[in-house]
Amino acid sequence: MNGMIIETEGITKTYVSGTNEVQAVRGIDLTVRQGEFVAIMGTSGSGKSTLMNLLGCLDTPTTGSYRLDGVRVDGLGKNELAAIRNQKLGFVFQGFNLLPRTSALENVELPLLYDRRPVKRDTRALAAAALERVGLGERLDHQSSELSGGQQQRVAIARALVTSPALVLADEPTGNLDTRTSMEVMKLFQELNDQGITIVLVTHEPDIAAYAKRIVEVRDGRIRRDEPVAGRRCAALDLQEAA
Amino acid sequence: MKTKTLFKIAGQSIQKNKMRAALTMLGIIIGVAAVIVMVAVGYGARSRIRAQINNLGTNMIVITPGAQQQAGVSQGAQAFANLKVDDVDKIRRESQYVSAVSPVVVSRQQVLGPEGNWRTMIQGVDSDYQTIRNWDTQTGAFFSEDDVRGGRTVALLGQTVANQLFPNADPTGQTVQVGRVPFTVVGELTAKGQTASGSDSDDVILIPYTTAMSRLSGREFIPQILASTSAEQDIPAAQSEITSILEESHGTTPGNDDFTVRNQTDLAQAAESSTQVMTLLMASIASISLLVGGIGIMNIMLVSVTERTREIGIRLAIGARGGDVLTQFLVESLVMGIAGGLVGLLAGVLGAKLVGHFTGWETVVSPLIMLISIGFSGAVGVFFGYYPARKAAALNPIEALRYE
Numbered sequence: 001m002n003g004m005i006i007e008t009e010g011i012t013k014t015y016v017s018g019t020n021e022v023q024a025v026r027g028i029d030l031t032v033r034q035g036e037f038v039a040i041m042g043t044s045g046s047g048k049s050t051l052m053n054l055l056g057c058l059d060t061p062t063t064g065s066y067r068l069d070g071v072r073v074d075g076l077g078k079n080e081l082a083a084i085r086n087q088k089l090g091f092v093f094q095g096f097n098l099l100p101r102t103s104a105l106e107n108v109e110l111p112l113l114y115d116r117r118p119v120k121r122d123t124r125a126l127a128a129a130a131l132e133r134v135g136l137g138e139r140l141d142h143q144s145s146e147l148s149g150g151q152q153q154r155v156a157i158a159r160a161l162v163t164s165p166a167l168v169l170a171d172e173p174t175g176n177l178d179t180r181t182s183m184e185v186m187k188l189f190q191e192l193n194d195q196g197i198t199i200v201l202v203t204h205e206p207d208i209a210a211y212a213k214r215i216v217e218v219r220d221g222r223i224r225r226d227e228p229v230a231g232r233r234c235a236a237l238d239l240q241e242a243a
Numbered sequence: 244m245k246t247k248t249l250f251k252i253a254g255q256s257i258q259k260n261k262m263r264a265a266l267t268m269l270g271i272i273i274g275v276a277a278v279i280v281m282v283a284v285g286y287g288a289r290s291r292i293r294a295q296i297n298n299l300g301t302n303m304i305v306i307t308p309g310a311q312q313q314a315g316v317s318q319g320a321q322a323f324a325n326l327k328v329d330d331v332d333k334i335r336r337e338s339q340y341v342s343a344v345s346p347v348v349v350s351r352q353q354v355l356g357p358e359g360n361w362r363t364m365i366q367g368v369d370s371d372y373q374t375i376r377n378w379d380t381q382t383g384a385f386f387s388e389d390d391v392r393g394g395r396t397v398a399l400l401g402q403t404v405a406n407q408l409f410p411n412a413d414p415t416g417q418t419v420q421v422g423r424v425p426f427t428v429v430g431e432l433t434a435k436g437q438t439a440s441g442s443d444s445d446d447v448i449l450i451p452y453t454t455a456m457s458r459l460s461g462r463e464f465i466p467q468i469l470a471s472t473s474a475e476q477d478i479p480a481a482q483s484e485i486t487s488i489l490e491e492s493h494g495t496t497p498g499n500d501d502f503t504v505r506n507q508t509d510l511a512q513a514a515e516s517s518t519q520v521m522t523l524l525m526a527s528i529a530s531i532s533l534l535v536g537g538i539g540i541m542n543i544m545l546v547s548v549t550e551r552t553r554e555i556g557i558r559l560a561i562g563a564r565g566g567d568v569l570t571q572f573l574v575e576s577l578v579m580g581i582a583g584g585l586v587g588l589l590a591g592v593l594g595a596k597l598v599g600h601f602t603g604w605e606t607v608v609s610p611l612i613m614l615i616s617i618g619f620s621g622a623v624g625v626f627f628g629y630y631p632a633r634k635a636a637a638l639n640p641i642e643a644l645r646y647e
Contacts, residue, residue, distance in 0.1 A: 058560060058640050079564045086562020097557045097644065101259045111561040113248050159561065 004070065005167050005198045006032035006055060011064030011074070012221075013050050024050035026221035027064065032167075032200060037193040039212035039229075040202045047221035049171075052202045056089055056169045057081045069166035086114050090160025094172035096152040098144040098159075104131060105140040108159045115163070130158040134188060150181035157188060161197070168192070170201045174208050180242060186211040187235035211235055253575040257582075260547075264579060267543040270536025271583030271623065272590060275616045277529035279591025279608060280598060285522025286607035287599070292514045296507055298435055298444070302475050303375055303507045304341075304482055306330075306468040306489070309500055325501050326465040328456075330489060331369070334470060337488050340481035344470040345369035348455045348462075354448060355420040356408030363404050364447045365421055367455020375471040383415035383430025386451055390429075394453040398426035402434040402445035419448075424458050426450060478506050536583065537623040544576050544631035555635050556643025565636035572632035573625055580624020584617045591616070 013025040024047045032038055042048035053059040054066065057073055060081070066074045069088050076084065085091075090111075098107045108127040128140055134154040144152055153173060160168050170189070174182035190211060193199050201212055209215050210233045217225035257264045308325050331346045338344075348367035353360055372378070373385045386397045398419060405414050414428045426448075435444035456462065472481045482504050489495075489502055548555070555568055592608050599606040 053641050056560075058644075079566070082559070082562050082564045085560060091560050093644065097553065097560075099554055099557060102255070110558070113245075114558070114562045114564075114567060 003034045004031060005034055005036070005068070006030060006200070007067040008055075008061075009065045011054060011061040011066055013047075013054060013059065014062045024221055025054065025061070028218075028221075028223055030216065030223065030226075032198065034198055035193070035196050037189070037199045037211075037213040038201065038216055039209035039214070040200060040216045040218060041204060041206070041209050042218035043204060046218045048202055048204075048218045050221075051218060052169065052171055052200075055167075055200060056091060057084045082114075083116065086111055087117075087163060088166045090163065090165040090168040092153070092156050092160050092168065092170040092173045094175035096144075096149070096156050096176070098152055098155055100145060101143060103141050103143055104136060104147065104155045104158075107144060107155055108162050111159060111163050127158070127162055130162040131155070133161060134158045148181075149177050150184055153177065153181075153185050154188065157185075157192075161192070166198065168197055168199045170199065172203055173201065174203070174205070180239075182208065183235050183239050183242065187239060190235050249570060249574045250578065252571055253578045256547075256551075256575060257578060263543060263547075267539055268536075268579055268583035268586065270539035271533065271580055271620050272536075272587040274529065274533030274536040275584050275587025275620050276591035276594055277532050278526050278616055279588060279612060280594040280606075281525035281529045282522055282612050283591070283595035283606040283608045284598060284604060285518060285525060286609060286612075287605035289515055289518045289522070290607055291605050292518060295438070296514065297377070298438075302472045302478055304470045304472070304478065304485065305505050305507075306470065306485060307503050307505075308464075308466070309502045325493065326468055327463060328452075328465065330492060331465070331468055333492055334468070334485055334488055338470075338481065338484050340472050340477045340484055341470045342473040343371035343374040344468065345372040345375055346452045346465040347372075347467040347469055348452050348460060348465060349467075350455070350460050352422050352459065354404065354408065356414075357417065358410065359408060361404055361407040363401075365455065365459060366447055366449050367452035367459070368449055369452055372449065372469070375469045378435065379433050380430035381433045382413050383428070386429055386449075391451040391453055394451060394457055396424055396426045396454055396458070397429045397451065399430045399432055399449040400428055401432050401447040401449075403443055404446060404448055405431045421448065421450070422459055482506060533620065533623060536620075537580075537627040540576050540579060540624055541627035541631060544572060544628050545634070547575075548572065548631045548635040551635075552638065552643050552646040555638050556640050556646065559638065559640035560644060568638075569632045569636035572635050573628050576624040576628025576632070577621055578624070580628075581617060581621045583624075584620030587620065588613055588616060 008028055008030045010027045010029060011025060012023065012027050015022045015024060026047075028051060040048050040051065050059070054061050057068065060076070061074050064074065065072065068084065071084070071088070073081065073084055099110070105124065105127050108130050109123050112121065112123040112126060128137070131137055131140055134157050136151060136154050136158065139147065139151065144155065147155065173189075174185055177185060186208065189199055189201070201208070203209055210229060210231070212229055213232060214228050215225065216223055306326065328346060331344055334341055334344050345368045350365050351362060352365045353362050370386060370388050370391055380399065383399070385399065386395070390397050398421065400408070400414050400419070408414065408419060409417065414431055417428050418425050419428060420426070432445070432449070438444050470481065470485065472478055485504050486500070490497070490500060493501055495501055558568060595606040595608050598604065
């Protein structure tokens with residue numbers, strides 16, 4: 001336990017468009033240990049999305065080093081990054097990003113199908129178990145369009161969990177949800193974190209960040225604040241109160 | 244990713260857009276159907292010509308007197324009376340490859356029957372003529388070698404002649420008068436229909452050539468000798484054999500022979516190659532629609548890639564490689580191509596049947612052309628699907644995910 005999941009040293013990202021150079025991330029040192037629940041906060045334009053893309057291996061840093069779960073990932077090629085994303089990361093997006101006209105089960109099964117390691121697994125059973133874990137055991141065959149927003153986000157979380165990743169990255173997971181459903185989703189995240197899953201959550205809402213254990217605030221491409229959450233809230237209790 | 248999964252995913256996404264997929268495939272369907280109908284009509288024409296040529300006789304060799312010059316004036320073919328009965332006998336005796344040989348002595352005569360008269364072609368032939376022309380009798384039997392040797396007055400009536408002289412009766416056993424000579428009808432020939440040039444093969448009476456020469460024409464030369472071999476591949480050998488036999492007896496040398504030896508295969512090949520050119524021409528015109536169908540696939544796949552940018556982004560984010568996305572879209576267009584090809588094949592076979600039904604042409608859909616057209620439409624799918632698929636594979640996952 002308590003192994004290092006994220007270790008970045010001075011990572012930067014510079015976008016070049018024509019003669020303009022935009023430094024979105026200007027040297028970030030961040031470490032996240034196994035079992036942490038980190039909220040990355042920041043206003044739009046703060047560089048938090050770029051940081052999220054870098055942490056999620058969707059993009060490579062211009063300079064600096066990044067180790068994910070002990071593996072050096074800066075400088076890897078496209079296909080190697082795809083494999084890292086597939087095996088070590090689980091994504092949860094704001095817009096759910098499920099495949100349309102595809103059943104919940106098939107959506108969750110998808111990452112397993114892209115795994116090129118020669119292991120024989122019952123991908124169906126794994127996907128069903130992941131859906132069970134997020135409380136959707138009864139809705140395996142529902143199309144994503146037949147599910148409510150909260151249920152769709154649960155499917156997305158199940159899809160992130162199905163590969164047993166080292167890190168779950170959630171990008172504004174409650175952005176499209178009402179308050180009550182947001183609390184339900186955060187309750188699920190808290191439960192998963194209690195089970196030992198490392199979560200990095202990107203949000204601009206302080207209310208949502210308050211469910212995490214640690215807040216990292218990004219402004220102008222740098223970390224401005226990195227501290228434990230004072231007065232951490234419990235989503236399960238909040239839900240009871242609201243009811 | 245497993246091949247099975249790939250095809251499943253491709254099938255699903257085609258199913259999700261049934262109407263669009265159907266319209267896309269329409270181009271391929273029409274293209275394949277057009278090719279199949281065209282080739283079927285072409286093949287049909289070819290087999291019809293082949294049948295017509297076989298109708299003339301199987302493995303037939305035609306020997307005619309050659310053109311010759313007399314004092315610098317070229318005479319037309321058959322101007323010379325230099326083929327004799329001896330030549331026929333010599334070929335029959337000495338040739339190994341020739342299995343049947345018959346002289347053909349022709350004259351036009353008025354024929355008198357019990358109920359009417361008719362002017363027709365009288366052919367004096369040997370009993371071998373039946374084998375050479377592959378011509379059976381409908382009633383009665385072909386005259387025998389004895390009839391020929393004895394110069395008997397026996398006759399076989401072609402269908403047209405039989406219908407004219409004996410409208411409602413079997414002519415076998417009856418008597419007809421050819422010129423002033425009465426002949427006993429020994430049989431009625433089966434119908435052969437029209438010749439390739441359109442004349443009526445059945446407007447004929449066959450009699451022994453000996454009888455024809457002694458009783459009707461009174462001439463000794465033979466305008467045409469027909470021979471045949473038992474196997475098609477023996478024809479060239481038989482031809483050169485006949486040539487050397489006749490050269491020996493006529494005392495001529497290659498280059499100034501006074502006879503010509505031709506075979507039906509030359510004719511058949513010429514006719515076949517011309518229909519082949521036609522078939523090829525029609526098929527290539529039809530292939531253009533297949534090409535247009537392919538461009539249709541490319542068009543729709545490009546639209547599809549744009550429309551599914553987000554889906555591609557999701558797949559890339561959860562760990563699909565560019566290659567996986569490329570393969571997925573390639574398989575999709577391959578499946579559309581092959582499915583279109585199959586439906587087109589069905590439509591083509593039906594279309595060929597319809598064309599055959601309404602025009603009376605014979606149409607032949609060969610299994611080979613079926614295979615080729617399916618394979619080709621699959622290839623069209625992959626070829627025209629490659630560019631859109633590569634575009635999809637090259638998408639940046641971040642931008643693809645953000646795409647609205």
